[in-house]
Amino acid sequence: MSLVAEFEIQCDALPLVGVVEEVPDATVILDLQFTHGERPLFLVTTTGGSQTAIENAFTDAVDVGPWTLIGRAGDTHRYQVTPGLSLEEQLGEQITDLSELKALATADAIIERIEVEPGGWRQTGWFADRDAFTSFAAFWQRHTDTGFRLHRLTRNCEPESPGNGLTDPQYEALRTAYELGYFDIPRRTSLEAIAAELDISASSVSERLRRAQTQLIQETMAPTWPPLPA
Structure with a gap:
């Protein structure tokens, strides 16, 4: 039976x-477009944060062309980004x-969401069976400093209802x-x-609400939207 997993890959x-x-303060979602050459193009969606700061960071980053x-x-x-490094240069060390x-x-898996975070990636993926998931997790555990952190693993028995991707703190902040x-x-x-x-800072509340709203939009509305015009 297939599995749905939410996990972090700790690799800077x-x-x-x-x-x-x-x-x-920006939420950065990455999609990989595998139709252009050896390395896929990066399709990057950013929400929040300063547009100028994001674009300056693109320009300054060594791994962004x-x-x-x-x-x-x-x-x-939404940006189309050319990788600035080869795979060997990016991850060879x-x-x-x-x-x-x-x-x-x-592998028998589909990674449907990649959120880029300080220190690594947070992903949601579908895996054909437990062996496929175990192989995937074991690879990153072998090759990263702090490894592979699993947040959620469920069997694909029924479609998840909208909002199941929220963390408990996000759910609590949204409800409050x-x-x-x-x-x-x-x-x-x-x-x-x-x-x-909630006994936290106002900036933490703002971040939790923003991430929660982004998650709900991505699960309920975004899949039905046509691409933005160029």
């Missing part, structure tokens, strides 16, 4: 990790046998904000009041 040599470290802003909607921007990494591309009237018009509460209720 992965593409675009340096960009996120420069702009930590020429990039193009494809379109924008609100504070969401971290992974001694790159043929193993290339073999993962033909809603119940206190943060989403009302006019707004009846503030980030500071929500922060006091």
Whole structure:
């Protein structure tokens, strides 16, 4: 029976990790387009953060080549990015046998979401069976400093309902904000009041709400949208 897994790969040599470290308040989602040459193009969607800061980080990053802003909607921007390094240059010091990494591309798995975070990638993937998942996890455990951190592993018995990708802190922040009237018009509460209720900082509340809203949009609405015009 197939499995759905949500996990982190702790490896700061992965593409675009340096960009996120420069702009930590942006959510960066990466898709790989495997139809262009040996290395796939990076299709990058950013939400939040400063557009100028993100684009400056692209320009300064050694693993980013020429990039193009494809379109924008609100504070969401979509870019096509050419890798600035070969696979050997990107990961050769971290992974001694790159043929193993290339073999993962033909594994019985589909990686449907990659969120770039400081220090690595957070991914959601579908795996044909437990052996396929175990092989995938074992590869990254062998080749990364802090390894492979599993957040969720479920059997693919039934489709998940929208919102199941939320973490417990995100769910709690979203529910508290809603119940206190943060989403009302006019707004009846503030980030500071929500922060006091949750006993965290206002900046942490803002981040959790932003990530939770991004996750819900990606699960419910984004799959139905046509591509933005160039």
